Amino acid sequence: MTAPFKIFGLFAMGIFMLSANILPEKAPKTLLSEYGYFSGALQNLQPAEGVFLYEVNAPLFSDYAEKSRFIYLPSDARLQYRESGAFQFPEGATIIKNFYYPLEAAHPEKGRRIVETRLLLKEVKGWKALTYIWNNEQTDATLEVAGASFPVSWIDAGGKKINLEYVVPNVNQCKGCHSYDGQFTPIGVTQKQLDRTLAGNRNQLQIFQQQGQMEGLPASFDPEKAFHLADYRQREISLDASARAYLDANCAHCHNPHGPASTSGMFLNAEETDLEHLGVGKPPVAAGRGSGNRKYGIVPGKPSESILLYRMEHTDPGIRMPELGRQLVHEEGVALIREWIHGLRG
Amino acid sequence: MFLKFCAKVMKPIFLLTVFLSLMQATVFAQSDVEKKIQTQLILAEDGETINLPAGTIEIGGTLSLDGKNNITLRGAGQDKTILTFKKQTQGAEGLKITNAQNIVLEQFTVEDSKGDLIKAQGVKGLEFRDITARWTGPPKASNGSYALYPVQCQTVRIERCTAIGASDAGIYVGQSDSVWVTACVAKNNVAGIEIENTTHAWVWKNQAFANTGGILVFDLPDLPKKQGGHVKVYDNLIGRNNFKNFAPKGNIVGKVPPGTGVMILATNDVEVYQNKIWENKTASTAIVSYFISENPIKDKQYNPYPSRVYIHDNIYSEGKRMPTWKSKLGFIFWWKFGKKVPHILYDGIENPDWKDAQGHIKPEYKICIGPNENGTFANIRADKLGLFKGKISKDKTPYDCAF
Numbered sequence: 001m002t003a004p005f006k007i008f009g010l011f012a013m014g015i016f017m018l019s020a021n022i023l024p025e026k027a028p029k030t031l032l033s034e035y036g037y038f039s040g041a042l043q044n045l046q047p048a049e050g051v052f053l054y055e056v057n058a059p060l061f062s063d064y065a066e067k068s069r070f071i072y073l074p075s076d077a078r079l080q081y082r083e084s085g086a087f088q089f090p091e092g093a094t095i096i097k098n099f100y101y102p103l104e105a106a107h108p109e110k111g112r113r114i115v116e117t118r119l120l121l122k123e124v125k126g127w128k129a130l131t132y133i134w135n136n137e138q139t140d141a142t143l144e145v146a147g148a149s150f151p152v153s154w155i156d157a158g159g160k161k162i163n164l165e166y167v168v169p170n171v172n173q174c175k176g177c178h179s180y181d182g183q184f185t186p187i188g189v190t191q192k193q194l195d196r197t198l199a200g201n202r203n204q205l206q207i208f209q210q211q212g213q214m215e216g217l218p219a220s221f222d223p224e225k226a227f228h229l230a231d232y233r234q235r236e237i238s239l240d241a242s243a244r245a246y247l248d249a250n251c252a253h254c255h256n257p258h259g260p261a262s263t264s265g266m267f268l269n270a271e272e273t274d275l276e277h278l279g280v281g282k283p284p285v286a287a288g289r290g291s292g293n294r295k296y297g298i299v300p301g302k303p304s305e306s307i308l309l310y311r312m313e314h315t316d317p318g319i320r321m322p323e324l325g326r327q328l329v330h331e332e333g334v335a336l337i338r339e340w341i342h343g344l345r346g
Numbered sequence: 347m348f349l350k351f352c353a354k355v356m357k358p359i360f361l362l363t364v365f366l367s368l369m370q371a372t373v374f375a376q377s378d379v380e381k382k383i384q385t386q387l388i389l390a391e392d393g394e395t396i397n398l399p400a401g402t403i404e405i406g407g408t409l410s411l412d413g414k415n416n417i418t419l420r421g422a423g424q425d426k427t428i429l430t431f432k433k434q435t436q437g438a439e440g441l442k443i444t445n446a447q448n449i450v451l452e453q454f455t456v457e458d459s460k461g462d463l464i465k466a467q468g469v470k471g472l473e474f475r476d477i478t479a480r481w482t483g484p485p486k487a488s489n490g491s492y493a494l495y496p497v498q499c500q501t502v503r504i505e506r507c508t509a510i511g512a513s514d515a516g517i518y519v520g521q522s523d524s525v526w527v528t529a530c531v532a533k534n535n536v537a538g539i540e541i542e543n544t545t546h547a548w549v550w551k552n553q554a555f556a557n558t559g560g561i562l563v564f565d566l567p568d569l570p571k572k573q574g575g576h577v578k579v580y581d582n583l584i585g586r587n588n589f590k591n592f593a594p595k596g597n598i599v600g601k602v603p604p605g606t607g608v609m610i611l612a613t614n615d616v617e618v619y620q621n622k623i624w625e626n627k628t629a630s631t632a633i634v635s636y637f638i639s640e641n642p643i644k645d646k647q648y649n650p651y652p653s654r655v656y657i658h659d660n661i662y663s664e665g666k667r668m669p670t671w672k673s674k675l676g677f678i679f680w681w682k683f684g685k686k687v688p689h690i691l692y693d694g695i696e697n698p699d700w701k702d703a704q705g706h707i708k709p710e711y712k713i714c715i716g717p718n719e720n721g722t723f724a725n726i727r728a729d730k731l732g733l734f735k736g737k738i739s740k741d742k743t744p745y746d747c748a749f
Contacts, residue, residue, distance in 0.1 A: 146385045147407070149436075167436055171388055172410035175444070182445040182468050257570065260444070260467065263497050263521060265568035276644040282568060283641050284596050288461065288491030288514050291596035307596065317438045318460035318490060324437065 032117050032132040032141040037072055037096055043114060043138040045098055050075060052213060055204065056193040058229040058249035061330040062099065063164055064156070065115065069188070070096040073213060079189075081205070081216035084271075086186040095120040095186055105157040115152060116168055117141050120178070120186055127184040129174035146170050162328075169324060176324050177253045179260050187253045192270060195228035229270055232336060243340035244270045246333055250322060266297055279308050280344070287311075290319045300344035309337055380405050387411045387419075394418075398454055400426040408437030415447045421454025424478045424508075431459035438490070439465045440479075443472070452476050462492045463512075466499055473503040481511030485534045487594045492518040493535070496525075498571070505529055513592055514599050515540035516557070519547060521571035527552060536593040537562045537602065538584075543574045553583045558591045559599070559606035560584035560626065565613045566598060567636065567645035575615040575654075584608060584623045591673075601639050603628045603673035612636045615654045617749070619716075622661045623689070628669040628676045630662050630689035633713055638675070638693050638728060651697040651711075656749045658716025662689040678726065682738055688722035690715055692745070695728055714747040 029035055032042065039048040047053060051072045059067065072094040073079070080088035089095075100114040117132045132141035133148060147170030153163045169176075178184050188194075196204045203223040208214035229245035230237045252269035254261035264285050267277040276282050279297020284290070284307055292310035299305040311321035312334050320326060379399070386396045387409060393416045400422035409429075411417065421427030431440045438461025443449055448471035455478040456463045463479040466472050479493035493509035496502045497520040508531045509516030516535035519525050525547040531554075532538030538554030540562040541547045547563075554560035561584060565574045584607045593600035602609060605628030610616050612635055623630045636643060636650035643650055669687050670676035679687045692713060700711040707713075715723055725739045 145388055146381050165435075167407075170384055170410070172412040172442075172444075173408075173437070175412050176410070176442075179445070262570050263467065265570065276568060281642055281644060283598065285566065285569065285598075286462075286491055286495075286497075286514065286518075286520070287594075287597065289488055289594045290461075291594045293595035295596045316460065317434060317436060318488075323461075 028128075028130050028143055030143050035072075035094075035119075037070065037094070042140055045070075045114075051096070052211075054189070054194060054208075055196055055198065056188045056249075057196050057231045058193065058245040060188075060249050060253075060325070061333055062325050063166070063328045064105075064154075064162070064330075065099040065101055065166075066112075068098045068100070070098075071189070071213070072096060078212065079208065079214040081191070081209070081214055081218075083191055085180075085190060087189050087191075087214070089122040089186070089189075091122055091124060093122045095189060101152055101154040104155040106155070106159070113152065113154075114138060114141075115166055118174075127178070127186065129171050129178065129184070131168055131171075131174070133168055144168060147173065164327065167325075167327065173324055176260060177322075179254075181258045192227055192229045192248070195223055195226050196231075197223070227271075233332075239336075239340055239343060243336055246336055250330075250333065254322070279306070280346070288318070290321070292319070298341055298344070300346035301342060303338040303341040306341050309334065309341060312337060377404060377406070379403050380407070380409070384409055390414050390417050392416050395420055398422070398427045398429070402428045402430055404433060405429050405431050405440070406433060406435055408434075408439045408442050410437075410442045410444070411446060411449070412444045413446060414449070417446070417448075418450040418452070419454075420450075420452050423453050424455050424476055427454035429454065429456045431457065431463075434458075434460045438462065441465070442467075444468055447471050449473070450475065454478075455480070457482055459490050461490045462495045463490060465492070465495045465497070466502075467497050469496065469499045469502075471501050472496055472499050474505070474507050475503075476506045478508040478510075479516075480509065483511075485511045485513070485589065485592055487513050487592050489513040489592075491515070491597075494518065495520070497521055500524060502526070508532075509538075510534050512536065513594060514597055515562070518542065519544050521569060522547075531555075532557060532560075534589060536589075536591055536599045538587065540564060540599070541574065541577055542566060543569050543571045545574055545576050547574075547577045549577070549579045550581045553585075554587060555583075555585050556589050557587045558589050558593075558604050559602040559609055560587040560623075561607070562599070562602065562609045562611070563613045563616050564598070564609075564611040565636075565649070566611075567643055567648035567650070572647055573649065574613050577613065577616045579608060579616070579618045580620045582621045584621055584626065586625045588625070588627050588670075598639060598641075601673065603676040604670045605629065605676065607631055609634065610652055610655055611638075612650050612652055613655075614649070614652065616652070617656045617658075619657070619659045624661075624663040628673075628679060628687065629691050631657055631660070632675075632691045632693075633657075634693040635695040637695050649697075651695065651700070652713065653697075653700065653711040654749060656714045656716065657690055657721075658714075658718060658748070660718045660721065662718060662720040662722075664720075682726075683724075688724040688740065690718070690721055690723045692723070692725045693728045694725040694739075709747070712747055713745055714749060715742055715745040716748055 074092040077090035097118045099116040100112045102108045102112045114134045119130045121128045134141040148168045152166040209217040230241035232242040232246040247268040248270040255268040282297045294307045303309045314320050395418040398421040440456045440459035441464045443466040445468045450473045452475040481489040491514035493512045493516045499522040502525045504527045506529045512535040515537035516532035517539045520542045522544045527549045530552045533555045536558045538557035538560045542564045588605045607623040607626035607630040609632045669679040723742045
């Protein structure tokens with residue numbers, strides 16, 4: 001880039017930053033640090049005032065990236081509990097999700113590389129998605145709207161070095177998953193994901209309510225009886241609950257009656273009870289070569305005849321599912337779903 | 347007032363800033379042109395026309411447009427602007443347009459995506475004009491499913507487009523309403539043009555050549571939009587659709603026998619007229635229920651029977667070729683008719699609930715075969731298992747009616 005352009009770029013950015021607070025719609029900040037979500041060195045991800053950590057029961061697989069999740073609430077604002085669907089967020093709130101790779105999966109103490117921080121900002125008009133890419137020095141992250149990719153590598157739990165071209169989605173791709181009847185929506189901040197027992201045997205939703213971060217949780221709320229997803233990583237829970245939780249977290253953001261994959265008639269959300277909609281004995285609609293010459297989504301007892309598993313086992317963009325955010329095979333997920341289909345009886 | 351002024355001035359500057367920051371980025375594997383196009387699609391403002399440059403442009407990931415109104419995406423001509431997805435690594439589709447209104451795509455070519463070439467979902471007011479969407483090289487199962495693929499759209503116009511090499515359907519309109527497909531060419535696809543679970547579709551003056559099946563009108567089970575219908579197929583040229591079926595197994599079009607001209611499956615209110623339908627070796631025009639697919643039906647709201655189908659004033663001509671042996675239907679036709687397969691075939695599977703006390707289908711559910719040039723007819727009288735019972739009837743009189 002030539003010097004005059006650079007100068008003009010800086011000039012324009014200067015004006016833009018000065019004027020940011022008088023724009024009718026808040027313009028996105030160029031650097032993650034400008035938001036002040038974290039205190040101290042940014043890479044430590046220490047939540048600042050108004051920011052708090054949350055955990056989900058069943059995480060989405062994202063090429064073995066690990067994630068830390070936070071919510072920022074403006075002072076005196078609260079989440080509104082909902083029994084189903086995403087909680088209601090006050091204007092000005094942000095969901096913050098950091099993606100990172102431990103340098104060595106077996107030795108988290110050896111450090112990590114944060115690759116990306118995604119923000120969902122609740123504005124007057126609705127939700128806005130932004131993604132920030134971390135620099136190699138891990139001092140800050142820069143806004144990127146059109147998507148990007150770059151190499152990352154780490155040592156996996158088995159001691160093997162994995163090289164991956166990490167892909168950052170563009171803002172449209174964010175909506176490829178974050179969509180409910182065509183409207184942008186959060187996915188994970190729901191009862192079924194957040195109804196979770198934390199350390200000290202306390203329920204996460206009750207903690208949020210007690211701390212004044214959330215309101216609307218009924219007094220009658222029973223964490224044991226409330227509908228929630230299983231933590232599929234804990235294999236002592238039932239196979240069926242684990243598998244359904246896995247499918248919900250990894251597929252149902254699109255594959256539900258109001259999601260982008262409603263066209264397929266295949267609904268994998270945990271609430272679905274119709275076996276046909278889950279894929280049992282269901283021929284594909286528009287799978288094309290994604291069918292792998294198999295006839296049905298799920299053939300009970302026969303994982304290797306089930307299209308669902310075929311698509312999980314492949315990385316070719318024309319075959320793989322999910323379409324976005326996965327380039328590696330999730331071996332543990334495949335094993336879980338294989339075992340589940342194997343145990344299904346027709 | 348001041349605020350308004352600032353907003354007006356600041357917005358372009360903001361966009362410019364974002365754009366400049368994009369240009370400065372160095373870590374990215376996307377090509378600059380791809381990045382520029384994707385950025386334009388993201389930042390597009392209401393009413394904007396985005397011009398695609400001339401040349402062959404390599405694209406590595408799905409280009410997407412979401413939530414926009416009144417946008418035109420225009421190339422420099424079908425033979426000048428070519429977006430090739432041959433080396434695609436991200437996303438299955440070539441172009442994806444979602445949740446938008448009044449979108450026009452015109453005058454460019456897209457080719458060789460891993461999945462569908464152009465998919466539009468949830469768009470109100472969609473026009474494809476002078477678009478070529480194709481897979482290069484010999485047609486094969488590893489090609490993507492659909493070349494032009496509007497689904498759950500309203501008011502769709504597809505004009506002067508060309509679709510080649512789709513392993514499912516070249517031009518596929520699914521679960522949509524108010525659709526025109528006209529002056530298009532579909533060849534070397536499994537299905538040339540397919541209208542599926544779609545209402546109010548007019549398909550006219552198109553050419554469907556050398557596909558496995560020329561023009562298909564289907565209603566399938568288990569979909570959010572349950573029922574299609576009110577479909578007109580007229581003035582089309584539908585010839586020599588004898589290409590081998592290269593669809594991956596499991597897909598419903600994988601069951602379409604090579605040599606199919608027009609197939610109407612389980613759809614209501616379909617009129618097929620004034621078409622020239624020639625040298626389709628197995629079934630020039632087939633009217634069938636979903637049972638013929640031999641797939642189980644679990645959707646209780648689904649109607650597997652065709653009704654109110656009216657075939658008239660078409661011009662048929664002989665294939666002088668054996669029907670395909672590579673499908674059960676084709677084999678039955680060959681067994682029963684040799685080279686002289688009748689042009690209009692009906693599977694004869696009737697809905698018992700649609701019959702009157704005398705056992706006749708009520709007039710409002712009838713299949714009508716009007717006058718057609720060379721319009722030989724057979725009811726193959728299959729049963730619900732899709733099995734052939736051997737009592738083929740060539741008597742056209744029960745179907746001598748009109749709508």
